[in-house]
Amino acid sequence: MSGPDGLDLVALDRFLTDHVEGYRGGVTAELVSGGRSNLTYRVTDGAATWILRRPPLGTLTPSAHDMGREFRFVAALAGSGVPVAPAVALADESVLGVPFALTGFVDGIVVRGEADLAGWSDAMVRDCAFALVDTLAALHAVDVTADPVAGLGKPTGYLRRQVDRWYSQWQRVRTRDLPDVDTLHALLDASCPAESAAAVVHGDFRIDNAILDRADPSRVLAVVDWEMATLGDPLADLALHTVYRDEVFAPVLAGTAASTSARMPAPDELVARYTAVSQREPRDWAFHRGLAYLKIAVIAEGIHERHLRGDTRGEGFEGIGDATAPLVAAGLTAARGSAG
Structure with a gap:
């Protein structure tokens, strides 16, 4: 067998x-x-x-x-x-x-690349994007003080741990020196804010980590890939979701990430939708976006490092390492409070 x-x-x-x-x-x-x-x-x-x-x-x-x-x-x-x-x-x-x-097994569709949006009207794309934001808001509304969720993590100190963890991960997986990583980490370390009220944090919330209804892609059948889930600051999840909209992320998914499609709502529209549904106001937004870019950059570098070792399976890994430096640069721009 x-x-x-x-x-x-x-x-x-x-x-x-x-x-x-x-x-x-x-x-x-x-x-x-x-x-x-x-x-x-x-x-x-x-x-x-x-x-x-x-x-x-x-x-x-x-x-x-x-x-x-x-x-x-x-x-x-x-x-x-x-x-x-x-x-x-x-x-x-x-x-x-x-x-x-x-x-x-949940029988539905997974939208990974821009080609998967072919045949969708602009209204369908928009409705799907907003349904995902609504699902994220619903996740953040789960009561983290009640069992069985209450025992799944320790939300206190989450943001500080994230800043330290992703920088230490960089030290383990890096394949080249990128001084901008050190600069970005220093900015985040110096500006780490107090946390918002705790919530369940998915840690990798984007369109291709959801299974959608074939007949109605604005209906989310299941959120998947919970390997980085914890209890922490929900704004970290929201910031990461909006950063996945940036075209510098596309090489991580072989250059055709659906989340970066120009047909998707802009990041400020996603934030506005989340704010309206969740009644949570984004704050310390420069920090959260900077941290999100650092996280994705380190993940991209880790995939690149595994690919160099021959430990990946499937196609589309050759260009992932090209995403690391632009992601870090975007993180510096975000952490400094610049537009973008």
């Missing part, structure tokens, strides 16, 4: 037999997404279908690719009003050598 790289189907078959009710045996799998983040596989026994997520191949960055975190957030948000896939099972390293999470 052979399977795609990173997946031992014999071991997986034993796990499914022991932990998934109704599993019929004879598992097969195909790689869906190949390693910009975690590896994602569609797994089936011919009757039921699941999604399996595991960390990428090779050496892992500390605190990233947390399968337990991803699974716990998905399980905790069931019934919250935030659309998530059904949580099925979580496995430790004893099965595949790394932890993995199994969720139910």
